Amino acid sequence: MMRATELREMSDEQLGLTLKETCENFFRLRIQAQTERLDAPSELRKSRRLIARIKTVQRERELKAATSGT
Numbered sequence: 792m793m794r795a796t797e798l799r800e801m802s803d804e805q806l807g808l809t810l811k812e813t814c815e816n817f818f819r820l821r822i823q824a825q826t827e828r829l830d831a832p833s834e835l836r837k838s839r840r841l842i843a844r845i846k847t848v849q850r851e852r853e854l855k856a857a858t859s860g861t
Contacts, residue, residue, distance in 0.1 A: 793841060798848045810845045813838055 798806065817838040823829055 793844070795844050795848065798844055799851075803849075803852070806845055806849060810842065810849075813841050813845065817842060 793809075798809075801809065817835070820829065820835050820838060824832070824835060829835070
């Protein structure tokens, strides 16, 4: 599991790719949870929280760019 500090060290492109991969993985886990038993149900929560962390870091960068641009 990645921490917010590790995410902040990533570039924008890396964050975007990580978000895309995590969203795809989360989708697969959700489908698997509906159709069969999950080996580790906690993976759903971990993926959801990682997505939230990534989006938070992206939003922080947007706000920082907006305030420094004006």
